Amino acid sequence: MSKLITVANIEQPDDFYQLLTDMTLGLSDQQVCEANARLILLLCNHIGELPVLQEAITAASSHLHQ
DSSP: OOOOOOSOOOSSHHHHHHHHHHHTTTOOHHHHHHHHHHHHHHHHHHHOOHHHHHHHHHHHHGGGGO
16 A cells, blocks of 8 residues: 655656646636646546545645644
């Protein structure tokens, strides 16, 4: 079973950030939300392991419940 990686692990992070921001250029707020949701679901499918996805959800939302 894999574990969620929480340290910097993205190859070429600046290039990735540029791709991410380019994805939303010219889109409405609604379209940005839809593109982000689709990207999240694609990446979740790629990860595939429920325990890792649960860790990610907990990590992403933990500051919201304080």
